[in-house]
Structure formats: C-alpha cells, structure tokens
Amino acid sequence: MIKQLAVILIFSLITIYFISIIKVKFSSKYFSLRQIIVSENQDITLVGLILTFSPPLIISTFLSFLTAQDKLQTCIAYGFLTSFLIVWPTLFNSRQLLDTRTYKKKNSLYFIYAIYVAIYMLVSYGGYIICSTISSNKVIYEITLPRFLQFYSSLNVLYQNLISNAIWLVIVYVSIFAYKVILKKFVVTTQHL
Structure with a gap:
C-alpha cells in the first residue's frame, strides 16, 4: 500500500514536471484555469486542452501497464493526487496567491477546481481504458509483426511500396x-561557454 502510494506520488510529480515544461514551451496555447476565472484572458482552444490533459492520459496509461493489481484504483488515485497537487496552493493560501478580483470569486474558483480534479480523474480513467484495451489478447494479436508481414506480403507491389515509403518517411x-x-541544444550550450 505504501509502495503503491509512493509510485503514484512519483508519477504525479513527473506529470507536474511535464506540465510545467509544456506550459513554458507552449505558453500561448496552454490551457490555464485562470482563463475560466478571468474572462479577459485569451480564449480556450482545443490545442490548449489537449496539451493540458495529454500528460495525465499518457502517464496513467503507462502507470496502468506497470501496476500488477488494482490498476483502476491506482489510476484514479493518480488522477486525484496529480490534480490536487496542482491546485492545492491556491486552495490553502488563496488570499496571498490570487488578486482581489479573483479572490472575490472564491466560491466559483473552488467549484472550478472540483471540476478540474474530476476531469483529471476521468482522464486517468481513460488511460486505464486504453491500457485495458491494448492488454486484451485480441488487440495484441491483431497488431503483431508476423501478422502485419503476412498482410504486407499479400498486397500488390504498388501498395507495398506506398507502405514502405510511409514507414521510411516517419523514420x-x-x-x-x-x-x-x-543540434539546437548543442549550439545553445556552446554559445553560453
């Protein structure tokens, strides 16, 4: 039980780290709860929502693969803990962290945070569903390499070339x-020397 909670905490902290990187790299597109509270901010976009909620989906899927038992409980606990770690400073220290206009909307803010926690738990449940779907024998059987090669060899030469070109294009x-x-990281680090 303690080991499982430690694993959930570690993955929650990793998720928060990834979210902070996404927030820095994509600051113009990132979805923030402040966009809901203060209406003067930029509009909420689909890309921003995807950027915000993809790390918990991916990591909860990965966490589901790692856990041997209680996968659903682990994913739900992960979603709750991650979202709570994101919003807890504002919950317990809202007077000092929020401006006065936002602080006046404190009850709405708490409601939005409750919905945010519920959405994170739902997204984590989605990661569990993805893991369960991939783990089922039928899906694993259909995406195995020998089966793909058998399908590939039965195709016309034109289609084989199209598939191989697409694979090479991705690579x-x-x-x-x-x-x-x-190269960019190397150039940046050598310029600072």
Missing part, C-alpha cells in the same frame, strides 16, 4: 527532428 522525419533538437 526520416523523426531522425531529422531529433537531429535538429540535439
């Missing part, structure tokens, strides 16, 4: 992207 694109990221 080359990922390689170029990784090279640019590594």
Whole structure:
C-alpha cells in the first residue's frame, strides 16, 4: 500500500514536471484555469486542452501497464493526487496567491477546481481504458509483426511500396527532428561557454 502510494506520488510529480515544461514551451496555447476565472484572458482552444490533459492520459496509461493489481484504483488515485497537487496552493493560501478580483470569486474558483480534479480523474480513467484495451489478447494479436508481414506480403507491389515509403518517411522525419533538437541544444550550450 505504501509502495503503491509512493509510485503514484512519483508519477504525479513527473506529470507536474511535464506540465510545467509544456506550459513554458507552449505558453500561448496552454490551457490555464485562470482563463475560466478571468474572462479577459485569451480564449480556450482545443490545442490548449489537449496539451493540458495529454500528460495525465499518457502517464496513467503507462502507470496502468506497470501496476500488477488494482490498476483502476491506482489510476484514479493518480488522477486525484496529480490534480490536487496542482491546485492545492491556491486552495490553502488563496488570499496571498490570487488578486482581489479573483479572490472575490472564491466560491466559483473552488467549484472550478472540483471540476478540474474530476476531469483529471476521468482522464486517468481513460488511460486505464486504453491500457485495458491494448492488454486484451485480441488487440495484441491483431497488431503483431508476423501478422502485419503476412498482410504486407499479400498486397500488390504498388501498395507495398506506398507502405514502405510511409514507414521510411516517419523514420526520416523523426531522425531529422531529433537531429535538429540535439543540434539546437548543442549550439545553445556552446554559445553560453
């Protein structure tokens, strides 16, 4: 029980770290709860919602694969703990963290935070559903390499070439992207020396 809670806490902290990176990298698109409370801020976008809620979905899916038992309880606890760790400073210290206009809407803020926690738990449940779907024998059987190769060899040569070109396109694109990221980091670090 304690070990499971420690694992949930570690994954919650990892999620918060990823969210902080996303918030810095995509500050113009990131969805913040402040956008709901203060209406003068920028509009809420679908991309912002996806950026905000994809880390808990991905990590809860990964956490479901790692846990041997009580997968659903682990995912729900993970979603609750992660969302609570995100909003708890404002819950317990709202007078000093919020401006006066937002503090006047404190009851609405608590309601929004409760919905935020519920959405995080629902997204974590989605991660559990993804894990359960992938773990079922039928899905694993349908996406195995021998079955794909059998399907590939039964295709016309034209379709085989299209599939192989698409695979190579993905490999080359990922390689170029990784090279640019590594090169950019190398150039930035050498300029600071």
